[in-house]
Amino acid sequence: MKKHYLLIIALCYTINISSQTATFNITYVGFTAQAQTAYQFAADIWANTVVSTVPIKVTAHFTALVPGTLAITFPNGRKNFAGAPIADKWYATSLANSLTSTVLNPGEEDVEMYVNSNINWYFGTSGTVPAGQYDLATIILHELCHGLGFLSLAKDSTGIGSFGMLRNADFYNLVTAFPWPNLDTLPSVFDNFLVSNLNQKLDSFPNPSTTLATKFTNNNVFFNGANAMAANGGVNPRIYAPGTFTLGSSITHLNESTYPAGNPNELMTPNGNPAYSLHNPGPICIGILKDIGWNINPSLKINEENKEINKFSIYPNPSNNQIYISTTIAKEKIKSIEVKNMLGETILNMDKKLNADITSLERGIYFITIISNECSVTEKFIKD
Ligand SMILES: [Zn+2]
Structure with a gap:
């Protein structure tokens, strides 16, 4: 592992x-x-x-x-x-x-x-x-x-x-x-x-x-x-x-x-x-x-461009009680939102909610990943 x-x-x-x-x-x-x-x-x-x-x-x-x-x-x-x-x-x-x-x-x-x-x-x-x-x-x-x-x-x-x-x-x-x-x-x-x-x-x-x-x-x-x-x-x-x-x-x-x-x-x-x-x-x-030697499908997109489209932000950041997510990803496309710690362990499953109470989290750096139909996008936030 x-x-x-x-x-x-x-x-x-x-x-x-x-x-x-x-x-x-x-x-x-x-x-x-x-x-x-x-x-x-x-x-x-x-x-x-x-x-x-x-x-x-x-x-x-x-x-x-x-x-x-x-x-x-x-x-x-x-x-x-x-x-x-x-x-x-x-x-x-x-x-x-x-x-x-x-x-x-x-x-x-x-x-x-x-x-x-x-x-x-x-x-x-x-x-x-x-x-x-x-x-x-x-x-x-x-x-x-x-x-x-x-x-x-x-x-x-x-x-x-x-x-x-x-x-x-x-x-x-x-x-x-x-x-x-x-x-x-x-x-x-x-x-x-x-x-x-x-x-x-x-x-x-x-x-x-x-x-x-x-x-x-x-x-x-x-x-x-x-x-x-x-x-x-x-x-x-x-x-x-x-x-x-x-x-x-x-x-x-x-x-x-x-x-x-x-x-x-x-x-x-x-x-x-x-x-x-x-x-x-x-x-x-x-x-x-x-x-x-492989020929690669010329229409294959690694979809780097979506990086710009599917950004999201977390506010306030740092925060000690509530966090909110602002995103351009269409809500119906979101499958889950997860909060992970530095070890990659899932600490909180936000389901599809765009806000969470983080009072119980220890101080430190965390990552939020939004998983949609097409993408998984991760951003960092700090609990202070
Ligand atoms: Zn292998």
């Missing part, structure tokens, strides 16, 4: 199914109707984000996994296919198929996913997640992104770092419908963009080697793609590379503390948050997908 941080931000996402630019054919194994609805909700967001004329085939298993794991995803892969933009790198087959407008893997799935049935999931799609529950739609959105190729093939085996030496046994021996490939000690196309703080390409180091292991664990791994950088103010986004390598978390995510809960780029950090939802890949994730 990770700490919660809150920033003053707005997240908005509007799904327009009619502009769907890809199709997901999903085979559900062990999912209840409720769980399936949440899964489909996340798949629809990707169907509206990436562009492919080839349907993306997913098999999703709802089954018991080792404690502490929310879900795990195995993308099928292809390398050196005709027209591959970069040679000797693994592409997720969904991406390779999209790039070639061809089914390069007939009869095989593109993505095999296991979702832990022992987790206390929230199956709704409202974005308002009860305490102690994990939002299935958020986690599926994250996992499908790995399936689309947001994935490193890095591994650290007793101090020897490598690319392309992962084995089925490294992942609890989960069985996949497609044959687990021999990765031929080759990196993924995602790995191709990883650099050190000195701007050295990680896949330029000897593979496998002890040097590579030190590069994977020094908190100095960055993504060097033009689109991802443009989405990050011109700076290389930071990749998760903690001092101890954890397979499935290290290198294959955005850095946890750089993009904490509340940050629009939080989706692809390694840890899921209870009582939290994010139904938007975020600009850096979209940039990374573009860099590895």
